[in-house]
Amino acid sequence: xxxxxxxxAISLVKRFGDTVAxxxxxxxxxxxxxxxxxxxNGAGKTTTVRMLxxxxxxxxxxxxxxxxxxxxxxxxxxxxxxxxxxxxxVDELLTGRENIRLIGRLYGLPLAYxxxxxxxxxxxxxxxxxxxxxxxxxxxxxxxxLDLAVxxxxxxxxxxxDEPTTGLDPRSRVELWAILQELVxxxxxxxLTTQYLDxxxxxxxxxxxxxxxxxxxxxxxxxxKDESGAARVVLTVSDDADLPRAAELLRRCADEVxxxxxxxxxxxxxxxxxxxxxxxxxxxxxxxxxxxLGLQRPSLDDxxxxxxxxxxxxxxxxxxxERGVEEALR
Ligand SMILES: Nc1ncnc2c1ncn2[C@@H]1O[C@H](COP(=O)(O)OP(=O)(O)O)[C@@H](O)[C@H]1O
Ligand SMILES: [Mg+2]
Numbered sequence: 001x002x003x004x005x006x007x008x009a010i011s012l013v014k015r016f017g018d019t020v021a022x023x024x025x026x027x028x029x030x031x032x033x034x035x036x037x038x039x040x041n042g043a044g045k046t047t048t049v050r051m052l053x054x055x056x057x058x059x060x061x062x063x064x065x066x067x068x069x070x071x072x073x074x075x076x077x078x079x080x081x082x083x084x085x086x087x088x089x090v091d092e093l094l095t096g097r098e099n100i101r102l103i104g105r106l107y108g109l110p111l112a113y114x115x116x117x118x119x120x121x122x123x124x125x126x127x128x129x130x131x132x133x134x135x136x137x138x139x140x141x142x143x144x145x146l147d148l149a150v151x152x153x154x155x156x157x158x159x160x161x162d163e164p165t166t167g168l169d170p171r172s173r174v175e176l177w178a179i180l181q182e183l184v185x186x187x188x189x190x191x192l193t194t195q196y197l198d199x200x201x202x203x204x205x206x207x208x209x210x211x212x213x214x215x216x217x218x219x220x221x222x223x224x225k226d227e228s229g230a231a232r233v234v235l236t237v238s239d240d241a242d243l244p245r246a247a248e249l250l251r252r253c254a255d256e257v258x259x260x261x262x263x264x265x266x267x268x269x270x271x272x273x274x275x276x277x278x279x280x281x282x283x284x285x286x287x288x289x290x291x292x293l294g295l296q297r298p299s300l301d302d303x304x305x306x307x308x309x310x311x312x313x314x315x316x317x318x319x320x321x322e323r324g325v326e327e328a329l330r
Pocket of ligand 2: 045046047086162163
């Protein structure tokens with residue numbers, strides 16, 4: 001099965017009146033891999049996921065999940081996938097265990113099987129102790145884990161996660177990442193949306209960057225960082241007195257040299273290791289003592305800024321995870 005595509009977006013377009021929420025988006029996700037759909041609030045991530053999970057009909061274009069067309073074969077698509085939406089969808093008045101069993105029953109899974117599956121999932125998501133408490137008493141992190149457990153009860157080969165960690169505290173985020181990595185190790189294909197660059201960097205094999213409904217870049221995290229060309233060579237001289245001469249030397253090798261006297265640090269754009277090696281040689285020959293010399297790769301934050309001219313985290317107030325269920329489920 002290696003090489004098959006688990007998810008394909010084919011020129012997807014979604015218009016709401018005058019708003020083009022998704023504007024000709026195409027990408028593909030090989031089986032067993034993780035794709036991160038990365039973009040700020042309003043970029044069109046949820047709308048894209050909703051079309052691929054049959055919750056919304058594309059204005060034009062289509063998608064495929066496990067080889068099935070989302071427009072022509074929605075039933076088959078639904079049977080191949082699980083979805084965890086942006087807002088928690090668990091029933092607050094049911095216990096964790098009951099939530100899992102309920103959804104399992106809706107999928108038509110036999111009760112004997114479900115008993116065991118529920119136990120296993122509760123265990124896997126560290127919810128065994130809380131299994132018989134109503135979900136209302138759960139913390140945000142526990143709810144997200146229960147949400148995920150519920151979407152996994154039918155063991156779908158493809159899992160869509162819409163901003164799985166938005167609104168979670170840092171510890172819960174890292175815990176959830178570990179769970180997702182375990183799922184992928186066991187063969188699940190993941191398509192997750194996120195506005196967090198570190199999340200895409202940590203989890204995704206491929207990142208598709210969207211902004212205002214359009215794909216503005218795609219590639220592996222490393223490719224995106226390399227393409228942004230924002231790598232810098234950074235060196236620290238041992239002696240303050242050498243700073244002016246060091247700056248002059250560096251200016252001969254690169255443009256836009258930046259000097260920070262307080263830290264005795266100089267930096268300049270460098271495309272890669274070759275350029276850094278040249279600079280290292282020049283300094284070795286100059287006799288200037290250097291404490292430290294290295295290549296600083298850009299963060300995905302730098303990449304996003306480079307691509308869009310603005311930072312990924314939007315400043316429009318509440319994080320998406322705190323919006324109401326209705327809005328998140330639109
Ligand atoms: N049901 C809807 N009606 C009108 N506009 C919508 C609807 N759903 C989404 N939008 C608009 O489409 C754009 C993309 O929204 P969305 O897909 O939710 O982005 P994201 O999930 O990346 O934050 C936004 O401008 C949003 O306001
Ligand atoms: Mg969204």
